[in-house]
Amino acid sequence: MRIETTRSAGALRLEHAAGFHATAAHLRQLLAPLADAAVARGEPLAVALEPVTEEALAGRLGDDVRLARLTPAGEPDGASAQTTAARWALELRALAAASGTPVTVLTEHVRRLDGADGRFWTELDAALNVALADLPVRMTCFYPQVPLHLEITEGARLTHPLLLDDGELHHKPQHLDPRAVLADRPAQAPPLLGPPDVHLPFGAWQLHEVRAAVERALAGSAHERDRVEDVVLAVNEVATNAVEHGTPHARLSLWTGGPALLCEIDDGGTLRDPLPGLQPPHPSEPRGRGVWIARQLCDSLHIWADDRGTHVRMRADP
Amino acid sequence: MTTTVEDSRSVDHAIAVPVSDEQLWEMSAAFVAHGLASGEQVIFFDDGTSEAVLERLADDGIAVAGPLSDGRFTVVPREVVRATRHSSLDEIGATVRTTVDGALAAGYPAVRMTGQLDHSLRSTGAMADIDRVVDAAVRGRPARVLCCYDRVRYPDDVVEALRAVHSTEVVAPAIYDDGLLRITATGVASARVAGEVDHSNRPRIRKLLEAALDTALRAPDAPPDITLDLSSLRFLDVAGAVGLVHAAEEFPSAHRLVLAGVRPGVQRVLDRCGAPFAAQLVVGTRPEPGGDG
Numbered sequence: 001m002r003i004e005t006t007r008s009a010g011a012l013r014l015e016h017a018a019g020f021h022a023t024a025a026h027l028r029q030l031l032a033p034l035a036d037a038a039v040a041r042g043e044p045l046a047v048a049l050e051p052v053t054e055e056a057l058a059g060r061l062g063d064d065v066r067l068a069r070l071t072p073a074g075e076p077d078g079a080s081a082q083t084t085a086a087r088w089a090l091e092l093r094a095l096a097a098a099s100g101t102p103v104t105v106l107t108e109h110v111r112r113l114d115g116a117d118g119r120f121w122t123e124l125d126a127a128l129n130v131a132l133a134d135l136p137v138r139m140t141c142f143y144p145q146v147p148l149h150l151e152i153t154e155g156a157r158l159t160h161p162l163l164l165d166d167g168e169l170h171h172k173p174q175h176l177d178p179r180a181v182l183a184d185r186p187a188q189a190p191p192l193l194g195p196p197d198v199h200l201p202f203g204a205w206q207l208h209e210v211r212a213a214v215e216r217a218l219a220g221s222a223h224e225r226d227r228v229e230d231v232v233l234a235v236n237e238v239a240t241n242a243v244e245h246g247t248p249h250a251r252l253s254l255w256t257g258g259p260a261l262l263c264e265i266d267d268g269g270t271l272r273d274p275l276p277g278l279q280p281p282h283p284s285e286p287r288g289r290g291v292w293i294a295r296q297l298c299d300s301l302h303i304w305a306d307d308r309g310t311h312v313r314m315r316a317d318p
Numbered sequence: 319m320t321t322t323v324e325d326s327r328s329v330d331h332a333i334a335v336p337v338s339d340e341q342l343w344e345m346s347a348a349f350v351a352h353g354l355a356s357g358e359q360v361i362f363f364d365d366g367t368s369e370a371v372l373e374r375l376a377d378d379g380i381a382v383a384g385p386l387s388d389g390r391f392t393v394v395p396r397e398v399v400r401a402t403r404h405s406s407l408d409e410i411g412a413t414v415r416t417t418v419d420g421a422l423a424a425g426y427p428a429v430r431m432t433g434q435l436d437h438s439l440r441s442t443g444a445m446a447d448i449d450r451v452v453d454a455a456v457r458g459r460p461a462r463v464l465c466c467y468d469r470v471r472y473p474d475d476v477v478e479a480l481r482a483v484h485s486t487e488v489v490a491p492a493i494y495d496d497g498l499l500r501i502t503a504t505g506v507a508s509a510r511v512a513g514e515v516d517h518s519n520r521p522r523i524r525k526l527l528e529a530a531l532d533t534a535l536r537a538p539d540a541p542p543d544i545t546l547d548l549s550s551l552r553f554l555d556v557a558g559a560v561g562l563v564h565a566a567e568e569f570p571s572a573h574r575l576v577l578a579g580v581r582p583g584v585q586r587v588l589d590r591c592g593a594p595f596a597a598q599l600v601v602g603t604r605p606e607p608g609g610d611g
Contacts, residue, residue, distance in 0.1 A: 207516045208498055211553065229583035237556050240517045283592045290556045293590050 085127030122155025237290030363433025549579030
């Protein structure tokens with residue numbers, strides 16, 4: 001049997017470092033040599049920085065250097081770190097494929113995404129470790145030395161295998177496997193949405209009813225025919241997982257009031273992998289492809305678990 | 319007696335009892351297609367299924383736009399069909415006779431009619447009476463009538479009562495039909511897969527491929543390619559697509575899995591599941607709708 005792999009063959013795999021800054025000026029000082037080094041190597045430079053930081057960096061590098069801006073984190077239906085990680089993986093994969101070289105990535109902590117306890121950042125870095133694992137990416141994430149939430153410093157310490165100190169990258173022995181990090185910090189529940197417009201309990205033999213309900217909900221919406229088919233497929237895959245690996249009975253909820261379709265699948269099972277579908281499955285592996293494809297097709301896909309079971313919320317823009 | 323749709327030249331007034339919507343569309347489309355191919359006038363009494371039957375005709379590569387515009391093929395709208403509930407038996411008989419006369423006068427060699435009547439509108443006895451009147455109106459004339467009473471919409475006692483008044487039953491055997499997915503054999507190593515493949519029926523595809531490959535390996539004159547016609551496959555889930563890709567990769571090297579008439583949505587799933595990299599898998603998309611025949 002022939003096995004094609006979607007994984008990159010490049011020697012460099014993810015180098016994920018944390019850097020800590022005292023002030024905005026200190027941050028600019030720390031960013032400059034990393035950016036200069038990327039330019040000197042002729043590699044693309046991708047950023048997820050606050051506008052003022054990005055502007056300062058662009059000013060320093062001059063007009064000849066183009067900064068690739070990663071899609072900022074944060075969704076209309078609440079921030080989802082795993083969605084951001086999946087999206088950045090897609091964007092960085094394309095950048096690396098286009099340039100044929102590693103990509104340097106510089107990111108900055110943004111306070112408005114802290115939420116109640118700053119856990120967003122720990123989940124983001126853990127998810128990036130999984131989603132970018134096989135990509136030729138040199139990524140440095142900058143955090144304030146004294147953040148509002150202690151969790152941010154603690155999380156950054158655990159999720160980054162490398163630490164930027166005095167301009168040098170050092171390995172951090174206390175770094176943990178991303179799934180181990182998240183074992184103590186489960187992914188957050190997204191904001192409550194109120195009563196759904198469609199509610200459908202289903203079992204393994206009623207998946208066609210789930211598909212029909214999604215199709216009905218999208219009839220007359222701004223979603224085009226191909227988009228409707230893809231969204232139906234995405235929901236079908238998550239629903240299939242729920243009844244195949246979760247519990248024999250699961251529930252579909254749909255919110256159809258806005259331009260985007262919001263959908264939730266709930267089952268009573270436990271979530272074994274806290275970060276499913278973030279890595280392309282190996283082609284010889286028959287399982288695990290459904291959620292990966294659903295993540296590619298949805299504009300956001302957030303999985304979390306609580307004492308009632310496992311929940312997946314999806315958003316599909318037209 | 320029983321006969322198949324393919325042999326429906328011998329049908330004068332026959333009943334069909336499809337077990338699924340997919341079979342209803344398949345049989346209706348085949349009956350219409352044979353009529354058009356024979357130059358007969360075809361009249362379809364819509365009961366809410368005409369859209370699906372027209373889609374099936376498109377899947378089958380039958381051009382209907384021309385025949386629909388020049389009168390060779392007529393879809394009688396549902397409202398008109400429903401209005402017959404106010405007609406007397408005599409009026410219904412007269413309508414059928416007039417229809418046959420009209421077709422012959424227009425130069426058609428024969429006329430064929432099919433469709434369903436909503437049983438909720440009439441009692442079982444009244445429906446049997448209508449069938450007798452229709453039978454009398456077409457007997458000995460160049461007219462063929464296929465009455466479809468499917469088990470999805472009609473209770474078993476109604477189906478049995480109506481079966482009793484028809485001398486001929488048209489059958490369409492399937493390898494598998496669960497109401498969602500219908501698999502029919504189309505040759506020694508080929509089959510048609512219609513409907514939707516998901517978690518509930520996915521293993522059937524694997525079994526089908528194993529059986530087809532087994533046949534191909536044993537029969538010296540069987541074609542090396544296993545062909546699945548997916549023209550009427552409206553949904554394929556990810557595991558189903560992965561299953562097809564893996565099955566093709568595991569075929570002995572002299573054999574290929576050929577998927578024909580693949581719809582765009584199904585093709586996108588196959589593409590995402592590695593179909594382009596599977597050397598022994600051939601994915602043929604459906605041809606663009608042809609000219610009017």
